[in-house]
Amino acid sequence: MWTAIWIIARKDIILEYRRRWLLASAVLFGFLFVVVLGIAYNGKPLPPDAAAGALWTVLLFSCVTILLRTSSFEEERKAWYALFTAPVDRSAIFYGKLLANTAFLFLVEFAVTPSFWIILGVPAPAAWPPLLIGLTAGAVGLAEVGTFLLFLTSMSEGREILFPVSLIPLAIPLLLAVIRLTAGAWTGADDLFVWYAVTGGYLMVFGLLPWLLFELLVEV
Amino acid sequence: MTNMQFLLLGTALVWVGIFLYVLSLIRRQNRTMETLNELRRMLEDDGE
Amino acid sequence: MRGKGLTFLAAVTFVAVLAGLYMTFVYAPPERFMGDLQRLMYFHIASAWAAMLAFFVVFATGIGYLVTRRTAFDHVAVASAEVGVFFTTLVLITGPIWARPVWNTWWTWDPRLTTTLILWFIYIAYLLLRSSIADDARRRVVASIFGIIGFADVPIVHFSVTWWRSIHPNLFSGGSINMDPAMTRALMVNGIAFVLLYALLTWLRARLEAVRDEAAALRHRVYDMADGDRP
Numbered sequence: 001m002w003t004a005i006w007i008i009a010r011k012d013i014i015l016e017y018r019r020r021w022l023l024a025s026a027v028l029f030g031f032l033f034v035v036v037l038g039i040a041y042n043g044k045p046l047p048p049d050a051a052a053g054a055l056w057t058v059l060l061f062s063c064v065t066i067l068l069r070t071s072s073f074e075e076e077r078k079a080w081y082a083l084f085t086a087p088v089d090r091s092a093i094f095y096g097k098l099l100a101n102t103a104f105l106f107l108v109e110f111a112v113t114p115s116f117w118i119i120l121g122v123p124a125p126a127a128w129p130p131l132l133i134g135l136t137a138g139a140v141g142l143a144e145v146g147t148f149l150l151f152l153t154s155m156s157e158g159r160e161i162l163f164p165v166s167l168i169p170l171a172i173p174l175l176l177a178v179i180r181l182t183a184g185a186w187t188g189a190d191d192l193f194v195w196y197a198v199t200g201g202y203l204m205v206f207g208l209l210p211w212l213l214f215e216l217l218v219e220v
Numbered sequence: 221m222t223n224m225q226f227l228l229l230g231t232a233l234v235w236v237g238i239f240l241y242v243l244s245l246i247r248r249q250n251r252t253m254e255t256l257n258e259l260r261r262m263l264e265d266d267g268e
Numbered sequence: 269m270r271g272k273g274l275t276f277l278a279a280v281t282f283v284a285v286l287a288g289l290y291m292t293f294v295y296a297p298p299e300r301f302m303g304d305l306q307r308l309m310y311f312h313i314a315s316a317w318a319a320m321l322a323f324f325v326v327f328a329t330g331i332g333y334l335v336t337r338r339t340a341f342d343h344v345a346v347a348s349a350e351v352g353v354f355f356t357t358l359v360l361i362t363g364p365i366w367a368r369p370v371w372n373t374w375w376t377w378d379p380r381l382t383t384t385l386i387l388w389f390i391y392i393a394y395l396l397l398r399s400s401i402a403d404d405a406r407r408r409v410v411a412s413i414f415g416i417i418g419f420a421d422v423p424i425v426h427f428s429v430t431w432w433r434s435i436h437p438n439l440f441s442g443g444s445i446n447m448d449p450a451m452t453r454a455l456m457v458n459g460i461a462f463v464l465l466y467a468l469l470t471w472l473r474a475r476l477e478a479v480r481d482e483a484a485a486l487r488h489r490v491y492d493m494a495d496g497d498r499p
Contacts, residue, residue: 152413153397155402155403155406155407156397156400157401157402159400162397166390166394168389169389169390169393170421172386172428173427176428176432198424198431201424205420205421205424209417209420213413213417216409216413217409217410217413223304224304224305226305226308227304227305230308230311230312230366231308233361233362233365234315234358234361234362237354237358237361238465241354241469242472245469245472245473246472249475249479252476252479253479259486259487259490260486263486263489263490
C-alpha cells in the first residue's frame with residue numbers, strides 16, 4: 001500500500017518535472033495576482049486582516065488552477081484506465097495523487113507567499129508558527145478536497161467551472177481557519193487554539209472520507 | 221418602510237414563492253407526461 | 269393507492285399550513301421589542317428546519333443508493349436537494365427582510381445566517397454537478413458521494429463559523445427573543461406545517477424525476493428502433 005502510494009506520487013512528480021512550464025506558469029500567475037493587488041491598493045501597505053485575506057485569495061486561485069491542469073494531463077491520454085488496472089487497493093491511487101498534488105501546492109505557496117511582503121510592504125509576521133502551520137495545513141487540506149473533487153467532477157461536462165464552484169463552499173471551514181491563523185501570525189494573537197482544532201478536524205475528515213468513498217467512485 | 225410592511229413583504233415572498241414552486245412542479249410534470257405518452261405512442265406505432 | 273397517498277398528504281399539508289398562518293398572525297402575541305415584525309420568524313425558522321431535514325435526507329438517500337443501487341433513492345435525493353435549496357432561499361430572503369428594520373443592515377455575519385449561506389452554495393453546486401453529468405449511472409454515484417461529503421461538511425462549517433463570530437466582537441447583540449409559550453406553540457405548528465410542505469414538495473419532485481427517467485429510457489428505445497430501421 002505505502003509503496004503503491006509512493007510510486008504513483010513519484011510518477012506524477014517526475015511527469016510534472018519534465019514539463020516544468022506548468023508549475024512555472026502557476027507561480028507566475030500568483031506573482032501577477034500579487035502585483036495587481038499592489039496596484040489596486042494604491043501602493044499602501046495592507047492591514048493584517050486584509051493581507052491574510054488577500055494572500056489566501058491569491059493562493060486559492062493558484063491552487064485551483066494548478067489542480068485543474070495537473071489532472072487534465074492524464075485524461076488527455078486516457079491513462080486512467082491503465083492506472084485503475086494496477087493491482088493495488090484503489091484508494092492507494094487517491095493517496096498517491098494527493099501526495100503529488102500536495103507537493104505542487106507547497107511549491108506554489110512557498111514561491112508566492114514571500115512576494116507578499118516584498119511587493120506589498122506587509123511587515124514580517126510577529127510569530128512564525130501560525131503562518132507556517134497555516135500554509136502547510138492549507139496546502140494539505142486543499143489538496144485533499146481538491147483531489148477528491150477532481151475525481152468527482154471528472155465526468156462532468158463543465159468541469160473547469162464546476163470544480164472551483166464545488167471546491168470553495170466545501171473548503172470554507174478550512175479557509176476560514178487558515179486565514180485566521182495567517183492573520184494571527186501578523187497580529188501576534190495567542191487565542192489561536194480553536195483554529196488549530198478546526199484545521200486538524202477538517203484535515204482528518206477529508207483525509208479519511210476518501211478512503212471510504214473512493215472505491216465506489218471509480219468502479220463504474 | 222414600516223415594520224408591518226416588512227412583515228407583509230416577507231410573508232408574501234414566502235408564500236408566493238412556495239405557490240410558484242408548486243406550480244412549476246406541476247407544469248414540469250405535465251410536460252414530461254406529454255412527452256412520455258408521445259414516446260409510448262411512437263413505440264406502439266413502430267411495434268405494429 | 270399512490271394517487272390517494274399524495275392527495276392525503278396534500279390535504280393534511282393544506283390544513284397544517286392554514287393552522288400555521290392562523291397561529292402566526294392571530295394566535296401568537298406580538299413581540300415586545302420588535303412588534304409584529306417578529307412574526308416573520310415563524311416562517312424563517314420553520315424553513316430553516318425543513319431545509320436541514322432536506323439536506324439530511326440527501327445524505328441518507330445517498331448512502332441508501334450506494335448500498336442498494338435502487339434508483340428510487342436517487343430520485344428522492346435530487347428532489348430533496350432541490351426542495352432544500354428552495355427552502356434555504358426562503359431563509360436567506362426572510363433573514364435580511366427581518367434584519368433590515370431590526371438591525372438596520374441587510375446582511376450580518378451571524379453564525380446561523382452564514383452557515384445557511386454556505387449550505388446554499390454547497391447544494392447549488394450539488395444540483396449543478398448533477399445536471400452536468402450525462403451518464404446516468406455515473407451521475408447517481410457522483411451525486412450520492414457529493415451529498416455525503418457535503419453533509420459531512422455541515423457541522424464543520426457550523427462550528428467554525430460560530431467560533432469565528434464569537435471570537436470577534438459581535439456588533440449586533442440582538443439579544444435572545446423572549447419566547448412566550450404561545451410563541452413556542454406557534455413556532456411548533458409552523459414547523460410541522462413546513463416539514464409536511466417539505467414532504468409534499470419532495471414527493472412531487474421525486475415523482476417528476478421518476479417520470480423523466482422513464483421518458484429518457486423510452487427515448488433510448490425509440491432511437492434504437494430508428495437505428496434498426498436503417499438498411
